[in-house]
Amino acid sequence: MQIEVLRLHVNTVRGVYGRTLEFEKGLTILHGPNSHGKSTALMSILYALGLEGMLSARRAIPLPHALTDYLLDGEERVDVESSSVAVQINNGRETICVRRAIKGEDDPRLIRTWQMAMTDKLSDSESVDFFVRDPGSATHDAGFHRYLTEFLGWKLPTVPRYDGKESPLYLETIFPLLFLEQKRGWLGIQARIPTHLRIRDPQIRAVEFLLGLQNDDSVLQRARCETQIQHKLEEWTHLRAVVLTLAEQAGGQIFGLPETSKSQWDRTQRPTLKIASGDEWLSVSDMAQQLRKGLVAIENSKVPTVGALADEHGRELVQVEAELERLDIAQSSFREELLLAETELVAMRERLERLASDIVRNRDAAKLRTLGSASRLALVKDMCATCGQSISGNISLGDETTPMSVEENLNFLRDMEKAVSAAAAAAERRVKTSKIKLSSLREKRSEKRQQIRALKAALVQRSSEPSEAVISKRIQLRRQLEILGRGDEKLSEVLGRLEGVHIEISTLRAQLSHHTRQEHSGEDSAKVTALQDSFKSQLSEYGVQSVEVDKIAISKTDYRPMAEGMTDLEFELSGSDLIRSIWAYFLALLEVGRTKPTNHPGFLIIDEPKQQGTEQTSIAKMLKRASDAGQWGQQIIVASGGSVEQLDSELEGIPYQTRSIDSHMLIPELPRSE
Amino acid sequence: MSAAEFITKNPIARFVSRPWPVPGENRLVWRMALLVVVLELAGRGGSKTMSLLKLHALCWATKSPQTLDSLDALLSNQLEARSLGVSIDPFLNSALDVAIAEKLVTQAKSNLGLSNDGRLFAQEIIAEQMLKPERTAIQRIKGRATEATLKRVLGLTGG
Secondary structure, three states: OEEEEEEEEEEEOOEEEEEEEEOOOEEEEEEOOOOOOHHHHHHHHHHHOOOHHHOOOOOOOOOOHHHHOEEEEOOEEEEEEEEEEEEEEEOOOOEEEEEEEEEOOOOOOEEEEEOOOOOOOOOHHHOEEEEOOOOOOOOOOOEHHHHHHHHOOOOOOEEEEOOOOEEEOOHHHHHHHOEEOOOOHHHOOOOOOOOOOOEOOHHHHHHHHHHOOOOOOHHHHHHHHHHHHHHHHHHHHHHHHHHHHHHHHOOEEEEOOOOOOOOOOOOOOOOEEEEEEOOEEEEHHHHHHHHHHHHHHHHHOOOOEHHHHHHHHHHHHHHHHHHHHHHHHHHHHHHHHHHHHHHHHHHHHHHHHHHHHHHHHHHHHHHHOOOHHHOOOHHHHOEOOOOOOEOOOEOOOOOOOOEOOHHHHHHHHHHHHHHHHHHHHHHHHHHHHHHHHHHHHHHHHHHHHHHHHHHHHHHHOOOOOEOHHHHHHHHHHHHHHHHHHHHHHHHHHHHHHHHHHHHHHHHHHHHHHHOOOOOOOHHHHHHHHHHHHHHHHHHHHOOOOOOOHHHOEEOOOOOOEEEHHHEEHHHHOOHHHHHHHHHHHHHHHHHHHHHOOOOOOOEEEEEOOOOOOOOOOOOHHHHHHHHHHHHHOOEEEEEEOOOHHHHHHHOOOOOOEEEEOOOOOOEEOOOOOO | OOHHHHHHHOOOOOOOOOOEOOOHHHEHHHHHHHHHHHHHHHOEOOOOEEEHHHHHHHHHHOOOHHHHHHHHHHHOOOOOHHHOOOOOOHHHHHHHHHHHHOOOEEEEOOEEEEOHHHHHHHHHHHHOOOOHHHHHHHHHHOOOOOHHHHHHHHOOOOO
């Protein structure tokens, strides 16, 4: 793609001000003293294409007061009534103009397009209009970014997001590799790729796309697999907790239960329940047998008389009383557990209520902007009603970092809601478990108390009567058998489900490793190598000294340059060398597109870094390297603060164009006839 | 390699500045919506006027079920004003400034009221069923929240 014309148009109380810049293929240097608007010109290209979302999540217009509020004509302040920016672009097949309003009657979310070159007579009635900065601009038929994507001959891949969903690789993620802005573009390699769109590893996806690397959808498949595994793991953990509780209720323990979901489930060695009997652990069937034997023994023999059993009863009584005491202690600790879980549940539920209310309010805030009676409010256009300057639309507490936009905030709150809901569900499960434990404990205690009563009664019975204690024991044994049976049945059912989930997780994990990043194909490898070669040769050319250029490599996993020993190159570089490296990276992406099939649109826009003091890095060598872009039909636009004479001497003999802004960017123009 | 060298060569953390969440009620457009709705539902006469004190009190009441109950109890003489945290909300004053600048709200001496545009805005909000919990709160309390009662109970003089 080539940028051919940029036109800024401002209507003021004193007439029309504006600037028209024309660009050709090859290297164009936009120069002039600082603060005369070079950055403004480049930013307005971004703005015209609806890409200010790559700078931040806010809707604020990234243009200075000269375009939105007032400009200075000499010493005089002239108020801006309306303003717009138009850009003419060419994709090798057709030429179109796009225009977007900055201030004034037209909605800044609208971009008008014409299938022709720029003239003064672009009439609104002949334009095809698109919208931008609303969600859906990248996919909707009427969305400008969908139109621009087609114009660029691109097909955006679907990529995974942090919340488990998927989205197209938005243009705002790709363009930071084509447009190097002055304020924050020079902070690091791949630095300005935005994360607020919630795409996972956006830097990697952006470079992959730009280089045209084979888009195997292993990335998507992996993300889907991982989400599924997450869900199954929650179920697994829950089922395992239920198993442990049931075992405890039955008065036993589970042996052979896997500690983590990572092991292989051995179908021949299933987990089993064993019941405590004194010092031993008996299997369920053995325990049942023991109980049955005891029962049969009691039933077959005559119920002994009290006199015969007096001693035995006495000893038993002491023992059972001790057991009851132990149960009492256990009960108070279970009660504490329950109290904690209930408190937490209440707290979680309160949080959920507050989150729900915050979500409703944020949703309303978003909807309010669309109401008819709100549409003419300056606030809805993110402007102050009194002075017209850009505002964020939030009440802020003073000096803070960027606030979230309403959409971001809603996503954030919904994520929190999910997390807190999960925590509330977990707390609820714990409450249930604690209650089960307490009730089973209560049952055991009442059993013991009954036993004690029976023993005491037996001890005062007349020696010739049948022992109540023994009768009571018989009843108890029967009950114990029944409970054992039921518990075992329930446990088997839950264990069955756990087995199912465990095996599902193992299968999913196997699938996941199958979807592991395939090695790059031969062609792709060659592209990454080409990127690496161009990068390194540039660093040598530019005289990078703070690292050994020979030992640099571009990582095949995240495409970031690495110094010796696989450390991130950025940390090793001096300030000047960082500037050279960032330039080299951008240019390398462009150069690879010359000899290999990539998605690079063949243009770069670079705003020179603001440098102070004596340690100014000369960009002459970098400009020299950039100057052969024209031979390849590519375009590089650079804004530079150096003077014309300085540039001429440094760039002798190489082909380049200049555009100079020697007065202010916006100059008065003769009024056009209607 | 010393520990310091090792850490320098193998950085363990990178700090990235992230945006800050804004509670829904701090979105200016939402605040303004609350203001016009309070005035529309509880204001006097055709211009729907009320004192600044009443506006603050009613907006405070809509913050949560707890604040609504507190104000209700206060106005029915069941609570001491001192035991409450009824506050003058500085954020509300900012929102009020914007609402006045946007010509939704009018100011005459110490009373605030709605312009035609303000009334239209409020009515559209109500028609679209927005700000439901807040509107229910206002309906419940507006009967008791007369200018006279508020002045007496909240013990503040002036607007």
